[in-house]
Each structure stands twice: as C-alpha cells, then as structure tokens.
Amino acid sequence: MPSTLPPLTSLTAAGCTAVITTAAGTWPLSLAVGLAAAVLAVRAGVGRRVLAAAAAVLLPLGLSLLMLHGLFFPEGRTVLAVWGPARVTAEGLTFALESGTRTGACVMVLLLFSFTVSAPDLVAALAGRGLPPQFGFVLASALTLLPAMAGRLDNIRAAQEARGLVLRGGMLSRLVGVRLQMVPLVLGLIEDSGSRAQALEARGFGGPGPRTSYREVADPPAGRRFRTALLLFAAAAVALRLAASWPVAGPS
Amino acid sequence: MAGAILAARIxxxxxxxxxxxxxxxxxxSARPGTVTAVLGGSGSGKTTLGKLLAGWLRPGPAGRLRGSLALAGELLEFQGGEDDPRINPAAWSDRVGYVPQEAAAMLSTVRSTVAEELAFGLENRGTPRARMLREVAGIAELTGLTALLGRDPATLSGGELRRLAMACAVITGPGVLVLDEPLASLDAAGVIQVRDLICRLTGAGTAVVxxxxxxxxxxxxxxxxIILDGGTATATGTPRKLIRSAELARTGTVLPAVTCTVPAVRAQSPVPDTEPVLELEGVGFGFPGAGGAVHEPLLRNLGLTVRPGEIVAVTGRNGAGKSTLLRHFNGLLRPDTGTVRVAGQSFAGLPAGRAAASVGLLFQHPRDQLFERTVLREVSFGLRRLHGREAGSRAHEALETVGLSRDAATHPAELPASKQRLLALATVLARRPAVLALDEPTVGLDRHGLGRLDHAVSAAAARGAAVVLVTHDAAYARAAAHRVLELDGGCLRDA
Structure with missing residues (x-):
C-alpha cells in the first residue's frame, strides 16, 4: 500500500531518520527505530517484503560484524573468551551490536520508504523541484527494478514451464530453476536496455530544454513545514555529534 | 524527390x-498528406529501412550508409566514413515518428498509467500541462484508449498496446509517421480506429509510411x-500497377483476396464421436488487483470441448481474455472456479511443467517464449525428458517444418520477428502435444510463413491433436478452423 505522505516528505523523513539514528549512535535508539519501521511496514501491508529484503541485507552483514569485531577487536579490554588468535571481548561485542543495529535501522527505514513510496509521484515531485529528468528516470528505474525483474522472471518461468520444467517441487528444483533463469534474465535486461534507449531518445528524452509534468503531486504547506523541522532536527543531531566527538585540545 | 518531406537514396x-x-x-520518398507502403516478405529489409528513415538506426553508430537522407528540405550525404554527418535523434524524432513492430519497445516503462505514458513525449518537449491534458484526452479518443487512461501500461493486451504505441508517436505531431505492421494484433474495431486515424493524419498533411x-x-x-526483396527495391509505383506484378508475387507478401468472398469453411471434425481431448467446464477467472482485490472476472462459467483432430478458432475484441483462456490449458493460470481437463485428466494441484507433455502453448509475443542462446538449443529445451534419444531428431524435424534449419546456430534475438514466431511454433511442434494452443499464430508471418503454419496445424490435426488458435484474422479463422468461437463477456459462443 503506497504511503499517504507526500513523496518528498516520505523521502525527507526516511533520510533524516537515518541521519539522526546514525548521529545518535546508541543501540537502544537504533533498535527502537528498526522495530518502529518494521511495525509501520506491517501496517502498510509490505511487512513480508520489507523483512525479506532486510534479512537478505542484514544477516550476512550482522554475521560479518560479529566475526570482525566480536572476535578481533584490538581495543577490547574485557576478555570473555579466547580461541587462538581470536579474542571475544565485551567492547568488541558492544561495537558490533551498535554498528549492526545502527545499520539495521537505516536499512529498515530506507526499505520501508522504497516499498511504500509511489515512484511516479516521487519522480514528478523531484522534477517539479528542477532535478534533471535523467536523475528522475534513474531513480524511478531503480525503484521499479525489482518489480520489473520479477515480471521478466515470471515470463521466463512461464516459457520454461510451458516446455516441461517443473519448478515447484522443493529447494533443489528451485535452485535448478534459478540457474536456468539467470542467464536469460540478464541477457534480456541488457537487450531491453538497448532498445529502451532508442525509444527514449526518439521520444525526446535526451533533448535539451525545460520539462513539464503531467502528473501533479499535492504538497501541502504542513508537509513543507514538517520537512523543514526534520531537516533542522537532523542538522542539530549531526552538529551535536560532531561537537561531542571533537577532540579537546589539551594544555601545551 | 521534389515535393517529398522525407526521401532516402540508399x-x-x-x-x-x-x-x-x-x-x-x-x-x-514520402509526400505530405499521402500514405506510402513498403511491402515485402520476412527478412526483406522493411524494418531496417523504417528504422533508418525514423532515426532509430543512425548511420555511424548503427552501421555504414552510402547514400543520402533528406528531411524537410535538409539533405544529408553519407559516404560510410568518419566524416559523415551525425543525426540528432531528438531533433529527428520531432519530425519523424516511428512505431516499432514490437509495440512494447515504445514504452518508457517508468510511467504508471496510460495517460502518463501518452504525455511522456510532451513532457520532454516542455508542453504546458493544460495543453497536455487536452492532447492526451484527444488522442485517447481517436485511438479508443479513453477507457484505459488510468490503467497500468504493463497490463494492456497486445492490441491495446499497439494502439497506445501509435498514440504515443502521433501525440507530438510529427510530419512523417513510420508504422511497422500497424494492424498486427488489432481487432476489427482497432483496425477501423487505426485506419480512421491515418486518414485524419494524411488529411492534416502528415506523410504516413x-x-x-x-x-x-x-x-x-x-x-x-515500394516493393522490397532481399534488401533491394525491386519495383515502385501505384498499387494498381503493382498488385499483380511479378515483383510482388516473388516476395512473400500476403495478398488477401482482392474481391471479398466468404472463405470456405472446413468440413466438420473428422472424429465427432471420440472422447474430447480438451474439456473446460464452468471456468471462471479474474486477475487479482492491487491489495489482493479481484478485478471483474475475465472468464465466466466458460465451457469448451475439443475433440482429437479438431481445429477451433477463438476470436474476440482486444482485452477480451483470449490469451488468458489459453494459459488455462497448460496450468500457467488456474481457474478460480470450474475445471480444465486434458485427455480426461485434471491438472489441478499439478505443477504447470507437468502439463507441458500434453499441451503446447504458442505465446502471443514470441520474445516472451524464447530464452535460449541458439535456435537449436531453444527447440531442444526439455525435449530429452520427453522423447529421450529421439530428442535431437525431433528438434531438427521441427526446425525443418518451420523452415529454420539453416538458422540452427543463430541467437533467437537476432532473428526477424516473423522467424521468432516460427521458432516459437517449432518449440511447440517438437513436443508433439495432444493439444496445441496457438496465440495469434499468423501475426507478422509472410506468405511463406503462413504456408508453413497452415501445414503444421493441418499435420497436427491429422495425427489427432486438438488445436485451439486465437486470432483476429477472421478470414484465416474461418478458412483454417472447423469451428469459430467468439469470446465475449467471459463466455464462448459460436461466431
């Protein structure tokens, strides 16, 4: 279900939340933001898709953080266990936890945004702010890439099933299907991009001059005020973080 | 040529x-306010010529041109070298519109409604919004797209997509419009709309190719x-002069009957008392919409029985659900209600791949059906499981049937559209299924291709296969099929 927020407000809210969470750098806040994003995703009807995408990104990332910082953290002083050259330290685990939850919160917030924003509305809103149409096209293509790939995969799978490939019989069958579908998927996307470029040029996409937009996106004043407040809040969070981390000059 | 808005000497x-x-x-050469037809069989060079004229193939990046192009009095000479002039595609397309044979290639893919897709070219030219709204509404009315303005372009049927592509090219008002197979996949109403549109355009001074x-x-x-054969113009002149010419006859150009007569209907099915090989009972189906809501059903309580050796043609308006119906035969789509049985067996609960042994489906768009690296690999896919050691000979035999033996090592994407359709047909024939479901099998085929299709369909029926073909070509349907049915309101009835 698309977000009811105007697209620029959604974009600002997602970006500022990620910035503020990163600036705060405390794992309880990061965890709370990640959970809030998950709840909002479920309420928006995209919970399963957001959580699946987040798992694909965060599980390998979390494991690598644990491996790197949990086992090898030179600054660690409180040693919990030792296996040869690997030392599990409380400081290393804390660092891994903070990094993981901070990244997790950002990933969840941005996934929630990308799965709920209306791509055409966002592109129209950005074009209305004077952004180059090429930027809008790339953004829209990126936001619609997964559905487009899913549609093309459906076509390939239908063509293969129509010739006897049985794909719904367990993990091994699915893996065989993935192997058979990847090559035509990639080649098809490359072929498509070539013909698409021709069509876009022919329809004046590469031409110079100002653009207009057929789609009108409402942007009420309250939304603009909310965005300004969010941006100020995010700037303040970054400033506070910089001030807190600034090295204090000692007596010479 | 004097008076021509677009001319080429290649x-x-x-x-x-x-x-x-x-x-x-x-x-x-093409003059303002006239229609110029470039006729020729498969592989004659029509599409290459059309893309050159429209700036979709640009001398230099796309290939070497020796000759000249002239647009609205501006002459460009090409020697096939580095110093040749460069065509600005954006400026060229302002004056020459092109609708490719594969209509979907025209779409931007980033617009979420038909109305926005129509407006895409206007947006890029900075057209004020109020004028865009008027232009979009006007062209939608002329092309019969008014009811579809809010639809996602990705959900349109083949005929609807063709009308959208044509409207996208026309909306910016080019002085020349090049249309590649403009009537393909259109129903009778769509054909009338396109011909009316072309009349209106030529009346306003547009040169239509x-x-x-x-x-x-x-x-x-x-x-x-202009008659093209093997990449060369073999004759030019008026239709009256060329309609019975040897040059036209030598090409694969299809010549529908000059005098309109009702084609003879084939004799009744030769095996009326045998058990049906394909049975649909009470089939109902609707695509799920956004949020899981079910759209208006496309198929309602639909029934169909086809016996061995019988050929049934299904016609109906664009978007009536004909392709959707065929996809129920092999389980690619499952009915919401009712049953589908092939040779007495229901596929309910079985994966679609299991039905492939009994049902061969020719997709509406051949490119959706082709995914392998060579023509031979394409036909051979999945055959070994079905025919064991005979798989190789079956594949070669199917390629021979459709006339593609010499293209066995070619990549399917490099074939012209008509050969892609024949290749897709070969993938169906090689499996020797009990049911052949053919979606728009005649589209894009020249006379030689139609002959091969006719032979293949007749041979399949003769060995006892049931054939169901979907087509907008009423004459072909009546000539090729034992029965012609119309899909209307989700049900089949005698046409």
Missing amino acids: CSFNFHGERAPALRDVDF VLSQAADGLARSAAHW
Whole structure:
C-alpha cells in the first residue's frame, strides 16, 4: 500500500531518520527505530517484503560484524573468551551490536520508504523541484527494478514451464530453476536496455530544454513545514555529534 | 524527390561487422498528406529501412550508409566514413515518428498509467500541462484508449498496446509517421480506429509510411508502393500497377483476396464421436488487483470441448481474455472456479511443467517464449525428458517444418520477428502435444510463413491433436478452423 505522505516528505523523513539514528549512535535508539519501521511496514501491508529484503541485507552483514569485531577487536579490554588468535571481548561485542543495529535501522527505514513510496509521484515531485529528468528516470528505474525483474522472471518461468520444467517441487528444483533463469534474465535486461534507449531518445528524452509534468503531486504547506523541522532536527543531531566527538585540545 | 518531406537514396547500408548489405539500391520518398507502403516478405529489409528513415538506426553508430537522407528540405550525404554527418535523434524524432513492430519497445516503462505514458513525449518537449491534458484526452479518443487512461501500461493486451504505441508517436505531431505492421494484433474495431486515424493524419498533411508484409486494405489505400526483396527495391509505383506484378508475387507478401468472398469453411471434425481431448467446464477467472482485490472476472462459467483432430478458432475484441483462456490449458493460470481437463485428466494441484507433455502453448509475443542462446538449443529445451534419444531428431524435424534449419546456430534475438514466431511454433511442434494452443499464430508471418503454419496445424490435426488458435484474422479463422468461437463477456459462443 503506497504511503499517504507526500513523496518528498516520505523521502525527507526516511533520510533524516537515518541521519539522526546514525548521529545518535546508541543501540537502544537504533533498535527502537528498526522495530518502529518494521511495525509501520506491517501496517502498510509490505511487512513480508520489507523483512525479506532486510534479512537478505542484514544477516550476512550482522554475521560479518560479529566475526570482525566480536572476535578481533584490538581495543577490547574485557576478555570473555579466547580461541587462538581470536579474542571475544565485551567492547568488541558492544561495537558490533551498535554498528549492526545502527545499520539495521537505516536499512529498515530506507526499505520501508522504497516499498511504500509511489515512484511516479516521487519522480514528478523531484522534477517539479528542477532535478534533471535523467536523475528522475534513474531513480524511478531503480525503484521499479525489482518489480520489473520479477515480471521478466515470471515470463521466463512461464516459457520454461510451458516446455516441461517443473519448478515447484522443493529447494533443489528451485535452485535448478534459478540457474536456468539467470542467464536469460540478464541477457534480456541488457537487450531491453538497448532498445529502451532508442525509444527514449526518439521520444525526446535526451533533448535539451525545460520539462513539464503531467502528473501533479499535492504538497501541502504542513508537509513543507514538517520537512523543514526534520531537516533542522537532523542538522542539530549531526552538529551535536560532531561537537561531542571533537577532540579537546589539551594544555601545551 | 521534389515535393517529398522525407526521401532516402540508399546505395548500401551495412550493419557493423556484416559484409553483406542489409539494404542496397533503395530509393524512397514520402509526400505530405499521402500514405506510402513498403511491402515485402520476412527478412526483406522493411524494418531496417523504417528504422533508418525514423532515426532509430543512425548511420555511424548503427552501421555504414552510402547514400543520402533528406528531411524537410535538409539533405544529408553519407559516404560510410568518419566524416559523415551525425543525426540528432531528438531533433529527428520531432519530425519523424516511428512505431516499432514490437509495440512494447515504445514504452518508457517508468510511467504508471496510460495517460502518463501518452504525455511522456510532451513532457520532454516542455508542453504546458493544460495543453497536455487536452492532447492526451484527444488522442485517447481517436485511438479508443479513453477507457484505459488510468490503467497500468504493463497490463494492456497486445492490441491495446499497439494502439497506445501509435498514440504515443502521433501525440507530438510529427510530419512523417513510420508504422511497422500497424494492424498486427488489432481487432476489427482497432483496425477501423487505426485506419480512421491515418486518414485524419494524411488529411492534416502528415506523410504516413506503412511497412507491411500484407497487401491489405490499408496498403491498398496507399498512393505509392515500394516493393522490397532481399534488401533491394525491386519495383515502385501505384498499387494498381503493382498488385499483380511479378515483383510482388516473388516476395512473400500476403495478398488477401482482392474481391471479398466468404472463405470456405472446413468440413466438420473428422472424429465427432471420440472422447474430447480438451474439456473446460464452468471456468471462471479474474486477475487479482492491487491489495489482493479481484478485478471483474475475465472468464465466466466458460465451457469448451475439443475433440482429437479438431481445429477451433477463438476470436474476440482486444482485452477480451483470449490469451488468458489459453494459459488455462497448460496450468500457467488456474481457474478460480470450474475445471480444465486434458485427455480426461485434471491438472489441478499439478505443477504447470507437468502439463507441458500434453499441451503446447504458442505465446502471443514470441520474445516472451524464447530464452535460449541458439535456435537449436531453444527447440531442444526439455525435449530429452520427453522423447529421450529421439530428442535431437525431433528438434531438427521441427526446425525443418518451420523452415529454420539453416538458422540452427543463430541467437533467437537476432532473428526477424516473423522467424521468432516460427521458432516459437517449432518449440511447440517438437513436443508433439495432444493439444496445441496457438496465440495469434499468423501475426507478422509472410506468405511463406503462413504456408508453413497452415501445414503444421493441418499435420497436427491429422495425427489427432486438438488445436485451439486465437486470432483476429477472421478470414484465416474461418478458412483454417472447423469451428469459430467468439469470446465475449467471459463466455464462448459460436461466431
């Protein structure tokens, strides 16, 4: 279900939340933001898709953080266990936890945004702010890439099933299907991009001059005020973080 | 040529890396307010010529051109070298519109409604919004798209997509419009709308160029014909002069009957008392919409029985659900209600791949059906499981049947559209299924291709297969099928 927020407000809210969470750098806040994003995703009807995408990104990332910082953290002083050259330290685990939850919160917030924003509305809103149409096209293509790939995969799978490939019989069958579908998927996307470029040029996409937009996106004043407040809040969070981390000059 | 808005003198045009020219000795001109038809069979060079004229193939990046192009009085001379002039595609497309044979290739893919897709070209030219709204509403009315303005372009049927592509090209008001097979996949109403649109455009001074492998009513309304054969213009002149010419006869151009007679209907099915091989009972189906809501059902309590050796044609307006119906035969789509049985067996609960042994489906768009790296690999896919050691000979036999034996090592994407359709047909024939479901099998085929299709369908029926073909070509349906049914309101009835 698309977000009811105007697209620029959604974009600002997602970006500022990620910035503020990163600036705060405390794992309880990061965890709370990640959970809030998950709840909002479920309420928006995209919970399963957001959580699946987040798992694909965060599980390998979390494991690598644990491996790197949990086992090898030179600054660690409180040693919990030792296996040869690997030392599990409380400081290393804390660092891994903070990094993981901070990244997790950002990933969840941005996934929630990308799965709920209306791509055409966002592109129209950005074009209305004077952004180059090429930027809008790339953004829209990126936001619609997964559905487009899913549609093309459906076509390939239908063509293969129509010739006897049985794909719904367990993990091994699915893996065989993935192997058979990847090559035509990639080649098809490359072929498509070539013909698409021709069509876009022919329809004046590469031409110079100002653009207009057929789609009108409402942007009420309250939304603009909310965005300004969010941006100020995010700037303040970054400033506070910089001030807190600034090295204090000692007596010479 | 004097008075021409677009003219070309092509001594030769070679794609990079190709020794043989794709086009040679072609003189072309189009005058404002007229229709010019370029006729020829499969592989004759029509699409290459059309793309060159429209700036979709640009001399230099796309290949070497020796000759000249002239647009609205501006002459560009090409020697096939580095110093040749460069065509600005955006400026060229302002004056020459092009609708490719594969209509979907025209779409931007980033617009979420038909209305926005129509407006895409206007947006890029900075057209004020109020004028865009008027232009979109106007062109939608002319092309019968008004009811579809809010639809996602990705959900349109083949015929609807063609009308959208044409409207996208027309909306910016080019002085020349090049249309590649403009009537393909259109229903009778769509054909009338397109012909009316072309009349209106020529009346307003647009030069319309039609590329076609059929000398149909639209081609016969042209002021001038150019006949292409093997990449060369073998004859030019008026339709009256060329309609019975040896040059036209030598090409694979389809010649629908000049005098309109009702084609003879085939005799009744030769095996009336045998058990049906395909049975649909009470089939209902609707695509799920956004949020899981079910749209208006496309199929309602639909029934169909086809016996061995019987050929049934299904017609109906664009978007009536004909392709959706065929996809129920092999389990790619599952009915919401009712049952589908092949040779007495229901596929309910079985994966679609299991049905492939009994049902061969020719997709509406051949490119959706082709995914392998060579023509031979394409036909051979999945055959070994079905035919064991005979798989190789079955694949070669199927390629021979459709006339593609010499293209066995070619990549399917490099074949012209008509050969892609024949290749897709070969993948179906090689499996020797009990049911052949053919979606728009005649689209894009020249006379030779139609002959091969007819032979293949007759041979399949003769060995006892049931054939269901979906087509907008009423004459072909009546001539090829034992029964002609119309899909209307989700149900089948005698046409």
